[in-house]
Amino acid sequence: MQLSLHRLVPIPLKNKIDLKGSAIWKEEITFKENEHVFVRAPSGTGKTTLVHILYNMRTDYEGTVQWGTETLTGIDSDTLSQLRTKKLSIIFQDMRLFPELSTWENLDIKRRLTHTVTLEEVDSWLERLGIRDKKDALARTLSYGEQQRVAIIRALLQPFEWLLMDEPFSHLDHANIDKARKLIIEVVEKHKAGMILADLDENNYFPYTQTLVL
Amino acid sequence: MEKKQKLILRKLLLGDRTKSKARLWAALIALCIGTTLLLLSVMIWWNFRELLQGKGSSDSLGSTFLSISKKITDAKMGRPELTIFSPEEINAFAKTPQVQDVGVLTSNHFPLYASLGGSLGFATEMFVEGVPDRFIDKLPDDWHWQPGDRMLPVILSSEFLNLYNYGFAVSRGLPQLSQTSIKSIAINFKVGNGSRTDNYSAYVVGFSDRISSVLVPQSFIDYGNKTYGNGITIASSRLVVKVKDPSDKAFVQYLQDHDYTTNSEQLRFSKIRAIVEVVSAATGILALLLMGIGALVFILFIELTIARAQAALTLLKEIGYSPSFLGKFMISRFSPLVFLTVLVSAIIAITVQTVAAMKVKDLFLNLPYIPGWQVWLALLISTAILFSLISRAITRAVR
Numbered sequence: 001m002q003l004s005l006h007r008l009v010p011i012p013l014k015n016k017i018d019l020k021g022s023a024i025w026k027e028e029i030t031f032k033e034n035e036h037v038f039v040r041a042p043s044g045t046g047k048t049t050l051v052h053i054l055y056n057m058r059t060d061y062e063g064t065v066q067w068g069t070e071t072l073t074g075i076d077s078d079t080l081s082q083l084r085t086k087k088l089s090i091i092f093q094d095m096r097l098f099p100e101l102s103t104w105e106n107l108d109i110k111r112r113l114t115h116t117v118t119l120e121e122v123d124s125w126l127e128r129l130g131i132r133d134k135k136d137a138l139a140r141t142l143s144y145g146e147q148q149r150v151a152i153i154r155a156l157l158q159p160f161e162w163l164l165m166d167e168p169f170s171h172l173d174h175a176n177i178d179k180a181r182k183l184i185i186e187v188v189e190k191h192k193a194g195m196i197l198a199d200l201d202e203n204n205y206f207p208y209t210q211t212l213v214l
Numbered sequence: 215m216e217k218k219q220k221l222i223l224r225k226l227l228l229g230d231r232t233k234s235k236a237r238l239w240a241a242l243i244a245l246c247i248g249t250t251l252l253l254l255s256v257m258i259w260w261n262f263r264e265l266l267q268g269k270g271s272s273d274s275l276g277s278t279f280l281s282i283s284k285k286i287t288d289a290k291m292g293r294p295e296l297t298i299f300s301p302e303e304i305n306a307f308a309k310t311p312q313v314q315d316v317g318v319l320t321s322n323h324f325p326l327y328a329s330l331g332g333s334l335g336f337a338t339e340m341f342v343e344g345v346p347d348r349f350i351d352k353l354p355d356d357w358h359w360q361p362g363d364r365m366l367p368v369i370l371s372s373e374f375l376n377l378y379n380y381g382f383a384v385s386r387g388l389p390q391l392s393q394t395s396i397k398s399i400a401i402n403f404k405v406g407n408g409s410r411t412d413n414y415s416a417y418v419v420g421f422s423d424r425i426s427s428v429l430v431p432q433s434f435i436d437y438g439n440k441t442y443g444n445g446i447t448i449a450s451s452r453l454v455v456k457v458k459d460p461s462d463k464a465f466v467q468y469l470q471d472h473d474y475t476t477n478s479e480q481l482r483f484s485k486i487r488a489i490v491e492v493v494s495a496a497t498g499i500l501a502l503l504l505m506g507i508g509a510l511v512f513i514l515f516i517e518l519t520i521a522r523a524q525a526a527l528t529l530l531k532e533i534g535y536s537p538s539f540l541g542k543f544m545i546s547r548f549s550p551l552v553f554l555t556v557l558v559s560a561i562i563a564i565t566v567q568t569v570a571a572m573k574v575k576d577l578f579l580n581l582p583y584i585p586g587w588q589v590w591l592a593l594l595i596s597t598a599i600l601f602s603l604i605s606r607a608i609t610r611a612v613r
Contacts, residue, residue: 055532057532077531077536077537077538077613078536078537078538080536081531081534081535081536081537081539082536084532084533084534085534090532096529096532098226098526098529100225100226100229100526101222101225101226105222105225108218108219108222109219109222109223109226109530109533110533110534112216112218112219113533113534113535114534154533158534
């Protein structure tokens, strides 16, 4: 499934973009299957807005977003859920865990949607990212760094053709970034999926096929 | 849906349901009372109808069989041809919607002389009548006669016995008679005159509350009129009709329009019926009102629960749960409560019906122990409406 953006522009940013210019906003862009795209987005250029638009969490934009044959404008809720469970996964910048659930429950509620990953695998991933001892801790008691690692694992618990990442490592130190990065690469390759990572600064977390400045 | 998944969803979406338990109970109790009242209102209407339209012969208020004759006015006096029913009139009457069956009372057209020996000794000329067996309220076992039989069964109107016991016997100092003692007395019927005279032993085999007459089997009347009569068939002036619902206004109107009379006492049910209809309707309106309020509070409760869980709901949708899946989950959580209230109402309705049936049994009236299909239909429709309101509210709130 390829991603096509056709003259996309978020309405709140419209005037600003007119002045500044962008490699994505208002452009015709197509990302082919399993491309690794890095979107460098300085503060205030609409990085999170872009990710949210791609994941259909915002609809206040002009232009169109097309995932494969599916256009997001006016997509019905069941098709959207199918897209989100089978083809498109996301790591939110603000993690978005259920604060009242434990680490394990946060992962299990996602895992049980598709059963793509076994309980043992989840367990080993927790171990790899160093948060296995937090399994039964409520999400609201976790540090940002821990929450971010739970969010990363959660995003990998479903089949996907594209993985969207919005500053996925913002709360992690180098050692933990490296562990998370390796896990992500491994799963992305397993699914032969593409990825779009949006971040503030240059990085070489992944072998990008293209870099765009928002 | 898996159990673990259900548990987590319950925690997320219904976690603090306990906080407003009182409201939930209030809603459920209102719903339950509303549903019960609705069932009761249908049951009041249905039971009254059952009493009026009993299918057997002794199961109703006794009002389904009416004896009909033409009103004898001053102008009609001395002109018996004006008080008889022509075949056309009988046919027309039988075709009116309320009338289920019409029977003709045939009287004897031959001389009949009854005499009794012993201490009660009396002798009198009298009349007997025949009516098709299906119009007799309690058919005695030995209710048959064929030419050649010397024994003749007789059914006496219980009113005649009352007239004798409380009127004649008291005034003349004669012994009062019980129904069983009457049954043991043989009455001699001397039938016919001149060349053809026969004697029969008549026995009272039963009493009728329905037909004010002295009844003998139809076969005896037919035989007698042919054998001892003058051969002229005379039309009847009295009909017995089986009526679906004697309190029906159209039926009462028909009788008035054609100048027919009946035991007006038996039409008193049209008044009772009006009252029952008002009671039933009032209960029904109250029931609908209560059910409406109950449903509203229940739906508001559901919406409140969903609104409280809005953050979790949004996030669930973001990680891939579809609104229809979540809607089904919510419906599966709330519908058992609805079905529980419906079940409680149904149990109350059955209990009330059983108790009512036992109570009226003492009055020699038969009512079914289980409410009829109309009651269940009302329950089914109200539950379906309630359920669709609730599932629509949930679907809307989850979307």
